[in-house]
Amino acid sequence: MDALTDHARKNLEHWDRQSDDYEARHSEQLTQNPMAWGCWSVPESQLQVLGDVGGKDVLELGCGAARWAIALAKRGARVVGLDISARQLEHARRNMRDACVDFPLVHASAEAVPLADASFDIIFCDHGAMTYCDPYCTVPEAGRLLRRGGLLAFSAATPILNLCWNESEDHVDDHLHANYFDQRRSEDASSVNFSLPYGEWIALFRRNGFTIEDLIELRPPHDAQTSYTDYAPIAWARAWPAEQIWRVKKLRDS
Numbered sequence: 001m002d003a004l005t006d007h008a009r010k011n012l013e014h015w016d017r018q019s020d021d022y023e024a025r026h027s028e029q030l031t032q033n034p035m036a037w038g039c040w041s042v043p044e045s046q047l048q049v050l051g052d053v054g055g056k057d058v059l060e061l062g063c064g065a066a067r068w069a070i071a072l073a074k075r076g077a078r079v080v081g082l083d084i085s086a087r088q089l090e091h092a093r094r095n096m097r098d099a100c101v102d103f104p105l106v107h108a109s110a111e112a113v114p115l116a117d118a119s120f121d122i123i124f125c126d127h128g129a130m131t132y133c134d135p136y137c138t139v140p141e142a143g144r145l146l147r148r149g150g151l152l153a154f155s156a157a158t159p160i161l162n163l164c165w166n167e168s169e170d171h172v173d174d175h176l177h178a179n180y181f182d183q184r185r186s187e188d189a190s191s192v193n194f195s196l197p198y199g200e201w202i203a204l205f206r207r208n209g210f211t212i213e214d215l216i217e218l219r220p221p222h223d224a225q226t227s228y229t230d231y232a233p234i235a236w237a238r239a240w241p242a243e244q245i246w247r248v249k250k251l252r253d254s
């Protein structure tokens with residue numbers, strides 16, 4: 001891998017370390033509905049974020065164990081899965097073997113993707129690398145890698161969830177705990193996450209040649225179940241958006 005940023009290296013070590021535990025905790029939910037968004041698995045068939053992927057070149061940034069990528073390959077997409085964690089990619093290879101599906105896996109950071117300009121129609125992730133990378137690196141990278149008219153779509157925690165995160169209690173509540181305008185990078189002992197205020201996301205997309213198609217604020221149904229029990233109580237996520245999906249299209253080269 002090319003030289004990594006400090007936060008990419010920290011996140012790599014975090015994911016290599018916790019990959020097996022993550023699989024043990026979440027594989028049942030992720031396998032049950034591999035094409036679903038967010039912690040409460042809202043189905044792609046309902047949201048239509050990616051649409052018809054048949055015959056399209058698709059890159060998943062932070063593919064993990066590649067369940068999304070395998071499902072898209074089965075629907076006729078030419079998929080590439082990229083992840084920074086070697087251990088996550090081992091889980092991906094096992095799942096690909098089990099599904100009798102084959103496509104390239106790239107061991108790299110989404111901040112510096114070793115692939116050619118204008119080689120994809122869709123770049124996406126579900127709580128993937130867009131959460132762990134500096135958007136000022138990944139949005140230009142996506143702009144470089146996408147063909148004109150191509151789609152960038154990704155889910156992540158909302159700024160509202162981040163503001164309501166009570167660090168001393170380590171859970172979300174209904175008070176504001178942080179400065180909205182200062183949110184960008186948050187770091188704990190194990191990993192580094194990124195999030196931007198809404199206006200800053202929009203300015204960054206526009207500066208890199210993207211137009212905004214949609215911002216989907218996920219609201220799980222009240223009977224939804226999740227293995228991500230430490231994310232947010234369902235009552236919270238039904239009252240305020242805990243997860244969002246940006247859907248932006250590349251109009252022009254920046």
Ligand SMILES: C[S@@+](CC[C@H](N)C(=O)[O-])C[C@H]1O[C@@H](n2cnc3c(N)ncnc32)[C@H](O)[C@@H]1O
Binds near residue numbers: 012128133
């Ligand atoms: C929460 S997992 C999501 C994976 C997949 N969507 C799933 O649900 O299994 C986040 C993934 O992002 C990857 N990741 C973190 N930082 C990355 C980076 N800089 N470049 C590429 N992948 C990264 C991690 O290794 C991990 O596999």
